[in-house]
Structure formats: structure tokens, C-alpha cells
Amino acid sequence: MKFSISREALLRPLSLVAGVVERRQTLPVLSNVLLEVSDQQLSLTGTDLEVELIGRVEPSRVDEPGSATVPARKLMDICKSLPDGSEITLALEEGRAILRSGRSRFTLSTLPVAEFPNIDDGQGDVTISLPRGTLKHLIDATSFAMAQQDVRYYLNGMLLELTSNIVRTVATDGHRLAVCEQAADISVSESQKLIIPRKGILELARLLDGSNEPMTLTVSGTHVRAQTGDFTFTSKLVDGKFPDYERVVPRGGDKVIIAERAELRQVLSRTAILSNEKYRGVRLHLEAGNLRVLANNPEQEEAEENISLDYQGAGLEIGFNVGYLIDVLGVLDSDRVQLTLSDGNSSALLEEPGGGDARYVVMPMRL
Numbered sequence: 036m037k038f039s040i041s042r043e044a045l046l047r048p049l050s051l052v053a054g055v056v057e058r059r060q061t062l063p064v065l066s067n068v069l070l071e072v073s074d075q076q077l078s079l080t081g082t083d084l085e086v087e088l089i090g091r092v093e094p095s096r097v098d099e100p101g102s103a104t105v106p107a108r109k110l111m112d113i114c115k116s117l118p119d120g121s122e123i124t125l126a127l128e129e130g131r132a133i134l135r136s137g138r139s140r141f142t143l144s145t146l147p148v149a150e151f152p153n154i155d156d157g158q159g160d161v162t163i164s165l166p167r168g169t170l171k172h173l174i175d176a177t178s179f180a181m182a183q184q185d186v187r188y189y190l191n192g193m194l195l196e197l198t199s200n201i202v203r204t205v206a207t208d209g210h211r212l213a214v215c216e217q218a219a220d221i222s223v224s225e226s227q228k229l230i231i232p233r234k235g236i237l238e239l240a241r242l243l244d245g246s247n248e249p250m251t252l253t254v255s256g257t258h259v260r261a262q263t264g265d266f267t268f269t270s271k272l273v274d275g276k277f278p279d280y281e282r283v284v285p286r287g288g289d290k291v292i293i294a295e296r297a298e299l300r301q302v303l304s305r306t307a308i309l310s311n312e313k314y315r316g317v318r319l320h321l322e323a324g325n326l327r328v329l330a331n332n333p334e335q336e337e338a339e340e341n342i343s344l345d346y347q348g349a350g351l352e353i354g355f356n357v358g359y360l361i362d363v364l365g366v367l368d369s370d371r372v373q374l375t376l377s378d379g380n381s382s383a384l385l386e387e388p389g390g391g392d393a394r395y396v397v398m399p400m401r402l
Contacts, residue, residue, distance in 0.1 A: 036101025037126040038072045040094040042136070045077075045123060046114050048090025048265065049107075052081040055088045055238055056107040064150045067104035070125070072097055080151070081107055086235045087154040088242075089267040095122070104151050105132045105143045113141055154269050159253035159260065163197060163221040167250045167263055171243035173204040174236060176215040176393045179362045181233050182208035189275030193236045195259075197252075198226040205280050211359045212283050213366075215393040229259055230277055235270030242266050283396055285382050288375035290321065293345040293388050296372040299326075300364040302340040306330045307357040309338040315358050316402045321351040321376070330357070353379045354402035360385075363395040 060066045069080040124135045132143040182190035194205040203216035250263035261268040310330040320327040328340045369387040385395040
């Protein structure tokens, strides 16, 4: 194997592929990236056995096709540290990878290509095409609500639901819920419900941009594969049953508040400074035309803020984890936010005024 490529051409796919590679691995070969060179293409593959990403790029010259696995982080750090516009030559010599650029020379260890695992995803049952921007918007609107290390392993990921003409994403950690849906020109014989693990969602989001360029999603029984531009992303699916999220969305709340989103977010952020660091609870006192936000902590420190609202109904006192409210206000697109409440023990529904493509549910706290 021997090829030449510009630093910039190698760096973009390498940095994305290296993101999949875990630093601490049980299998040494999993901390490597697989380089495969054909006559006109270099492909880079990284995997942690759950998620696999393949990036493709055209080298400026191929002297000898071949393949090798080299340490992903070290290769990326070397490329990053080389000057802009450098030309890199990588060759396999006596079982080691030799990287040359200008007057620099680096020798990297390699591991046998045969040891590198290949995620076998079988034949895809369903293939659909979507604009990249649609999927990126859906992931951005809901991914913050995914659980991180919940024993209910099916919550450590995102539900992707595909039905005819609608794509929906749902994420919840048991305390809050995010649902977003968009119309899409797709047809499926029966609706598909896939739970994509958290790491898969975060890596997929890095690949996508807001453009209307098409991407292809292929779903099999155990894997989902996304083809976008020069990248092929594959993730195992979580084997589990996602909760019935429609039952969680509160219905019939009679207290509807409309507030300026940015102003409410600033008020909550300031109040949060003096909330209990562990529980992060704030109290909301709702009265006609005004919302009072209160926080205190074990050091007897207190914060109080008032924000005027478009509201004329009955009063209400309710507590929330302030971080959950701030997260929702951070991803909503609209200038104003609609908050629907029924009583002090029921969940709040947050959305754009009049309802948009996303709905957010936050459970209350006892304070």
C-alpha cells in the first residue's frame, strides 16, 4: 500500500471516523482505523462494534493499492499538527505504516487487517430517501432528552419512527420527553420503530448538515444504515420496546401561558444560579399577567424573578428541575413559547404557540 493525499482531504473524513473509535478498547484493533486504497479511492473505517462509520476520499496519487489498520488518534493528531496545505504520503513497509510529509517522517504500528471487525448487517428490509436537513432537524430537536446511563437501556437512545409521509423522533429519560415530527415524501408498507443507541445518534448528527441533499436510510432487523455523500454510517439497533409516549403527553391542560422564549430562558438561567446544586429545583408561581420564579438552596440563599405574561386564569404553584426547562427553551425555534399546565402535580407541555412540529413534556418536582 502506498498513496499520497493532501492534509485537508484526509483530515475531514479521518476526524469523523476517529470520533467513532473508543479510546479504551478491550480489542486493540478497535482503537485503529482501517485504511483501504483502491485505484482511485481511499476508504477509512472506524468501529466500536456498535457503530461503524466509513468515509471515502480521493487520494491525489495511488502508487500501490492495499490496506492496513493504524492507530486512529495518533494518525489524526499527526495530520492536525502538520502545516496547512501539506502533502502526505502513507506507505506500508515491513508491517509498519510510514507517513512522510515534507521533512517529517512518522512510523506507526499496524495490526492485521483480518482482525478488523466488519459489522454484518444482512439485507435491508426497508430503504427510504430523506433530505439530510429533515433528519438533522429531528435529531437536534429531541436528542437532548435521551437518557445517558439508565438501567432501562432502551431509553439510552432515540426512537426513530417511519410511517408513510411522516418521520418522527422521540427521546425520553423518564423525567422529560421530546417528540418531533416532519412530513417527508416516503412510503413504507408498515410503520418502522427503531431505537438507535445514543452514540449512534450523536455520530449521525455530526455527519448531517441542514441541506436538502438526499440521504438513504436502510433498515434491517438489527441495524440501520445511512448513506450520505461520501460516508456510510451503520449502527446496531437497541433490542427493546420503547414506552408508549403518546400516553405521557398531557391533554386538556386549562392554564395556557404564552411567554417570550429568550426572556424566560434568561430568567430561569439567572434563578438557577441559586438553586440547590443537586436537585436544581425552581418554583413557578403563576398569577394573572405575571410569573414569579423562585429558587433557594441549603445555604439559605434565594433568588426571585418576575416575568410578565399573556395569562388571565387562576393562580398555580408548581416546581420543576430548571435544567429541563432551559434545555427545551434552548432548542425551540420560535420567538415565543406556549406552556400548558393543569395543576401542581401534572406535567407541563411546552411547544410553539399554536403547536409546531415539536412537543416537549417536563414532569414536575415536589419542592
